[in-house]
Amino acid sequence: MTVFSLSIRFLKDELLKTSGDQIGGNGLEPEDIHWVLTVPAIWNDAAKQFMREAAQEAGILQNMLTIALEPEAASLYCRHLPVEKGDNSRTCLSKFGAGKKYLVLDAGGGTVDITVHEVGPSGDLKELHKASGGAWGGTKVDEAFMNFLGQLAGLDVIERFKDVNMEDYIDLLRDFEIKKRDIAPSKDSKVTIKLPIALSELVREMKGTELKSKIQQSGLGEKAKLTGDKLRLEASVVKTFFQTSISSCVKHVSDLLDEPVNHGVQAILMVGGFSESPMLQEMFKIKFPKLTIITPPEAGLAVLKGAVIFGHSPKSISERVSKYTYGTDITVPFDESKHPWSKRKEYKNGEVRCNDIFSKLVELGQTMIVGQPQDAQNFTPIFDDQKSMSMNIYAAQSKDPKFVTDYGCQQIGSFSVPMTGTGTDRSVTVRMTFAGTEIDVECKQKDTSNVTHLKVDFLS
Incomplete structure (x- = not known):
């Protein structure tokens, strides 16, 4: 509760400070704003209450707070703007008339949220299938990468590294985050990741050998090499980090599309930060060739921008399951x-x-x-x-x-x-x-x- 409320308080205070700089004078007060807090649709009622109480502890009034479901917010946002298709032509969800159905895949860091929407007569949205999904987000790829490092350096070394060198650990994940956004099924070039010196020192201290020697003994051959502080990995190795997450998403979507209530779905709308991954995008195009795959620009911000629309018009979603x-x-x-x-x-x-x-x-x-x-x-x-x-x-x-x-x-x-x-x-x-x-x-x-x-x- 302390961690969540402090995080929300920071965002709230930062917004008020920015508004003061832009508007002049005293800016906005917390009670001038209706706040919208987004949560995954697959979260249960206890988790939603927890977030509401965290927001209240952060100084947001109960009657000035709305809880929004992330895939719904993203869907509303994408109904309001043209978005790019993969083939460089343009399509737009706002052109989907009454009765048209599409699936929303909200792939974030932790969770993947999936809902199916149908456009109502007045342009409102109806949920056709209960929200579903799982913990298959981008952090699963990070976990796979860290487990791989654990196989090279020793799992006990990685655990100690996280405990003693947290800043270096976060820098390592940030570097990997940048690299994983460029990895695509069609790319075969090697991926270079800078390893912190502290990790090599821990291997020497705990294992009595050099990290380079450990990697050479791993049996990976040319697939993984350490040159100085640079770990160079074959593309085929890095692609395996995505396997669990992507296969879980694809299977779940495939099962949903087989259900009678979802027959007639014409498009898959991919939003959330993980949806910007070419690995995820290309796999969906391969697995669902008859459907239009839509990824809006800055897919990671679709939920945020849609939450503003939902705050102004909470009845844009007319039916839920x-x-x-x-x-x-x-x-x-x-x-x-x-x-x-x-x-x-x-x-x-x-x-x-x-x-x-x-x-x-x-x-x-x-x-x-x-x-x-x-x-x-x-x-x-x-x-x-x-x-x-x-x-x-x-x-x-x-x-x-x-x-x-x-x-x-x-x-x-x-x-x-x-x-x-x-x-x-x-x-x-x-x-x-x-x-x-x-x-x-x-x-x-x-x-x-x-x-x-x-x-x-x-x-x-």
Whole structure:
């Protein structure tokens, strides 16, 4: 929390300082700005809440913050400008009329986020398939490179190098970052990477030999050579660093395109810093020759620029698809003909009920309209003097769980519904909206018409 909040505070303060230099006078105040914080679409609700709390700790007001999903932001941005196709002709997502479908591949440093969008009648975007992806971003290539160095110098040497020489380690990764952006399937030229002197010294200290000798003994022959402080690698070696990441992306996209709901996809929009890699771009052109592969200029900034558009027009995304079956746990009168005895509980008022029933709020794969509550259910207290009802939210990976204890079902959050008056005949209507980037809960007590908006706690 400290690391994330300090990072956000730095960006916030830097923006305010820059605005002061440009505008003159006192510049802008934090409350003058509506802030948008982007997160991967595959992140869960707890991770989104964590980012919101980090932003609040950084001095951003809760009501002045919107959480945006990265592939959606990038998609909005690319709907607003012409972008280059690989064959130097021009195409533009804004020319995609109603009913046209395209897949958004947001390949960043850590994660690869994939969503499928369809253009609506008024130019808004509908999500056709729940967001999916994995940890296949550019840092996977970095990890493969460092593991390769570990095989040459010794994994224990690399670990010590990271611990003792952090600045040199970061410089090494920066140098590799520049080189990996030039690596392409069609290029066979050797790649030269400058190794810090501290790494060679550590090999001498810990292994009692020179790094050059270690590399010569590695069995790589001409594929890896050390000349001075320069490590020269054959292109074929460097290309293997991309293998896990790219093959995971290609397979996942291929599986998605095979699903019936995604039939008719015409283009793949590649955004995010890792999408600027020629290795990733060319492999997608090879594997999906019938689709238009679109990479906008400065693909790494597409999410950032799209977040600004989303902040001004959050309803540009009109429909989303639920990643889980969401529900709450309720009790019902016990029926021994259909309820397991292990769920039976006798309460102090003498009533016998069945516990842990999964009360479905929204179903896995369900299309949800943004701004409209996906579910409204009535709940009544068990006891006359109850002042609140604690409710838990569960997420399940199946469409029709029976109990909250079923396999693949877990509690992800909780909230407390306030109640006034007495008696068990009091009723509260709970309306939940899952279609936004965060879950919203509206509670209305029928006899008083009191309305309360609650935030679900996903972190406790």
